Amino acid sequence: MKTQTTIRVDEENYFEAKDILKKLGLSYSQAISVFNNMIVLNNGLPFDVKIPTKETLKAINELEEKKGKTHNNVDELFSDLDS
Numbered sequence: 001m002k003t004q005t006t007i008r009v010d011e012e013n014y015f016e017a018k019d020i021l022k023k024l025g026l027s028y029s030q031a032i033s034v035f036n037n038m039i040v041l042n043n044g045l046p047f048d049v050k051i052p053t054k055e056t057l058k059a060i061n062e063l064e065e066k067k068g069k070t071h072n073n074v075d076e077l078f079s080d081l082d083s
Helices: 011-023 028-042 054-064 074-082
Strands: none
Touching: 011 028
């Protein structure tokens, strides 16, 4: 048996999500059903929902402000991580 419901979402995100889902071969309704099934299978949300720590917020801010170290290639990155 199926039930009908109404949800309120941001209009811009709704249309962007519909476009993405269409490329995946899913309707918005089908995607909501998948999400709903995943909630049941996981006995909760199918992803972690956490409040970022102070350290994480600092890292996010540094990234947004383009601060911190940069590397020219992966080898430089791993060299830096090993030191």
